Amino acid sequence: MSVTAPRGFRAAGVAAGLKSTGARDVALVVNDGPTHDSASVFTSNRCQANPVLWSREVVRDGTVRAVVLNSGGANCYTGPEGFQTTHATAERVAEHLGIGAIDVVVCSTGLIGLQNDRADLLAGVDAAHAALAADGGPDAAAAIMTTDSVSKQVVVEGAGWSIGGMAKGAGMLAPQLATMLVVLTTDAVVPAADLDTALRAATRVSFDRLDSDGCMSTNDTVTVLASGASGITPPLEDFTEALTQACTDLAVQLLQDAEGADHEIAITVLNAASEDDAVEVGRSIARSNLFKAAVFGKDPNWGRVLASIGTTSAAFDPADLDVAMNGVWVCRRSTPDEDPAGVDLSGREVTVTVDLKAGDERATVWTNDLTHAYVHENSAYSS
Amino acid sequence: MSVTAPRGFRAAGVAAGLKSTGARDVALVVNDGPTHDSASVFTSNRCQANPVLWSREVVRDGTVRAVVLNSGGANCYTGPEGFQTTHATAERVAEHLGIGAIDVVVCSTGLIGLQNDRADLLAGVDAAHAALAADGGPDAAAAIMTTDSVSKQVVVEGAGWSIGGMAKGAGMLAPQLATMLVVLTTDAVVPAADLDTALRAATRVSFDRLDSDGCMSTNDTVTVLASGASGITPPLEDFTEALTQACTDLAVQLLQDAEGADHEIAITVLNAASEDDAVEVGRSIARSNLFKAAVFGKDPNWGRVLASIGTTSAAFDPADLDVAMNGVWVCRRSTPDEDPAGVDLSGREVTVTVDLKAGDERATVWTNDLTHAYVHENSAYSS
Structure with missing residues (x-):
């Protein structure tokens, strides 16, 4: 083996x-x-x-x-x-x-x-x-x-x-x-x-x-x-x-073995103008402590997804973004769409899908949620 | 008023x-x-x-x-x-x-x-x-x-x-x-x-x-x-x-009122080649979840400071960095120096000082530690 x-x-x-x-x-x-x-x-x-x-x-x-x-x-x-x-x-x-x-x-x-x-x-x-x-x-x-x-x-x-x-x-x-x-x-x-x-x-x-x-x-x-x-x-x-x-x-x-994580989150960015754009957007969401804490709390807080997208230099129209969580399109054309109550975050696997409507490229970035256990392990690691 | x-x-x-x-x-x-x-x-x-x-x-x-x-x-x-x-x-x-x-x-x-x-x-x-x-x-x-x-x-x-x-x-x-x-x-x-x-x-x-x-x-x-x-x-x-x-x-x-924070951390970067360099280095440390969790755990983990500095494009020699926490120079010339046990992190105010030895500019960036309370507040905010 x-x-x-x-x-x-x-x-x-x-x-x-x-x-x-x-x-x-x-x-x-x-x-x-x-x-x-x-x-x-x-x-x-x-x-x-x-x-x-x-x-x-x-x-x-x-x-x-x-x-x-x-x-x-x-x-x-x-x-x-x-x-x-x-x-x-x-x-x-x-x-x-x-x-x-x-x-x-x-x-x-x-x-x-x-x-x-x-x-x-x-x-x-x-x-x-x-x-x-x-x-x-x-x-x-x-x-x-x-x-x-x-x-x-x-x-x-x-x-x-x-x-x-x-x-x-x-x-x-x-x-x-x-x-x-x-x-x-x-x-x-x-x-x-x-x-x-x-x-x-x-x-x-x-x-x-x-x-x-x-x-x-x-x-x-x-x-x-x-x-x-x-x-x-x-x-x-x-x-x-x-x-x-x-x-x-x-x-x-x-x-799956990341310190203290409760969820594995796969962020897929669709229809980006370039693969680099798709990765940049995925990474910015993956680095949002607010979004990651929301996932830990089983809260489908798509506003924090949009706030992260907005910090990037990727090509997109801020008034025309679609976001799905676990397949539920909670946001279309940058306005509320399907009911976030339909997003079940009780399982470990979470998918976030962002449609940038700016091209044909795509990428998936993986991250974890931000949990009490993460804070605990990393505040105690060397002591 | x-x-x-x-x-x-x-x-x-x-x-x-x-x-x-x-x-x-x-x-x-x-x-x-x-x-x-x-x-x-x-x-x-x-x-x-x-x-x-x-x-x-x-x-x-x-x-x-x-x-x-x-x-x-x-x-x-x-x-x-x-x-x-x-x-x-x-x-x-x-x-x-x-x-x-x-x-x-x-x-x-x-x-x-x-x-x-x-x-x-x-x-x-x-x-x-x-x-x-x-x-x-x-x-x-x-x-x-x-x-x-x-x-x-x-x-x-x-x-x-x-x-x-x-x-x-x-x-x-x-x-x-x-x-x-x-x-x-x-x-x-x-x-x-x-x-x-x-x-x-x-x-x-x-x-x-x-x-x-x-x-x-x-x-x-x-x-x-x-x-x-x-x-x-x-x-x-x-x-x-x-x-x-x-x-x-x-x-x-x-x-001082940041959600769930236990410590206020002032990161001062000295002797940078430019003010932008100083701000970039300060910000990269301020955004390290690992470093911020360590401060919450009262652990003077200067290795996480160096790891953050290394992700920047600022001018510095990786083999010649000095780092102090609360005035104790725990790292000089990129090697261990004063005993980290002398760093008292029991108070709310924490200072991190980085000497880049690359110029005359400086900047201070402020952040907080990463705590259980931060995770709690931000996982429960909208629910």
Whole structure:
């Protein structure tokens, strides 16, 4: 399962004492080849953690042989000492595998501004290497969890090849990217340049459209590794479609496990002049605390939807907007239409549909409601 | 007091049945002259309520003789019928005063997408006109409250002239403008063009820097009326300074009464390359739900401050940022410095100071923490 479903991969997840709970906190994913093609995308936050600074260099040549990940500390804003910890982690993995450290991606997650204990982390790498197994995916997925309540894994089958994936993330989920670490694996033969094309296409419509709380992390990393062990080179279109399916599945799992959320909200913007317009409008609604609190209160407050649309630069006529919630068109031509009392918000899934009447493009952005539990979890996280 | 402190003004606030509680909900402020100069600023939201659409035309020539305001319904996205209600309201005021409706600003606040009862509203105008008094300011200030727990009033004394003001607003407070209605009065002689200059200078550093919840209203209006009744023409610089003082005082009152807030947070950005950069950085921190929830939890989580700074386009070196909370420099050169345990967040007032080390400009942005009470109030507002 998970990242070890495709052939050519081993993985492990062990407890190294970085988490005070004693839970698994170091994961290792190794690509045994024969190919070692890879592609990655990172957070667009300008404040980036040490593992991101390191891994950006690692992925530059399209070759990655292993990914080592830890929870229990983000290693962000920890200065030169923190960077040395990241470097030492990659070196230790490389020593065990007989490869170069420059082919080892490092990912960390947890609190910012906290040094990880380097000795504990390196001992964790030793233990993870010793535990590497062809069915180690689930352990690895468990080891990267922070406030996640469940681990996130996916497998998508192709024609004689497959894609596996794991993800972590529950808060600080916002576009470009959500706060998350994602490792995807495939035994298809896919050259690094094609992997890059496919990954960017897949993340653009999945992780990049997830906006749980508008907060963007310093540590986000998505890496895809191709082992080529199936010997099959799928058409790029097929591979991209399967990778998009895997990323969307993981994105929805992240959404469903978002900290303290009561509702998953899918905001679809129709008939926009451009896809960018559709995404901008969807995102502005997804970031309205007032709207998100209303959904928590099961209140179909479409006025807050219109107020959010009005803050964007998208093309539309303010006097001719239609809005539906769960299929009930509560607003047409910017005036009240069907009775909001007909909108049933008792279930977890909520759809908001906005018709901009300005073109032919569309996009869906996902978010959660704003709840007491969100405030509770995020006011108590580090204390 | 309030808008009736300067000479030349009468005001009233009455109950017209628009609020189900029976509280005052219609306010009227009349400028008896001899001058009727005015200036206004409105929400920059592209979705604008009917009173805003009307009042934008009213203020165009710099002459305003009265402002009529109602709570109990925003008259936004209520279509042509709603616009006619606004127009009828202005006409009724004009009839009573023997003036033209085109000199009457109309402001409404409350739920979006709800028709106000026109008969109730017009009867309220009749009652408000009958109740007009030279000491009616406090009643008017009470009549514009919605979720406000207290009315907001201010008086600033000049040399033989004064400025009075009232404001409402407790949620949907975000820049350009906060959700609020503000009426300012003065008995100074100030031509409309100078009033406009002074008002824009004053709001730029007061209401525009208040960002309680990142949500921008459809109804915001700030209007200043000059009666000239003192006969004194102050230097524009003096008047602007006094008007800025009045607006800042009202902005802080709005901040202190923000829905459900436990803390007032002043974010000061130092040594920015431009004032715009300083405001952008301050606003990005003010909009971080994670940071605001941490303050509610009395957790000096400076990592969330850095993560917010990183989402901006301001000039800075990500490896050389300093951050203080309540005067304790918890982060210097982007690494941990003084012990966060020394940051006492038990009081209501919190300061965050960011040193960008990129220039000489600075700005302060105000916000609140994100609390259980905020979620509660905004999930239950319309139900």
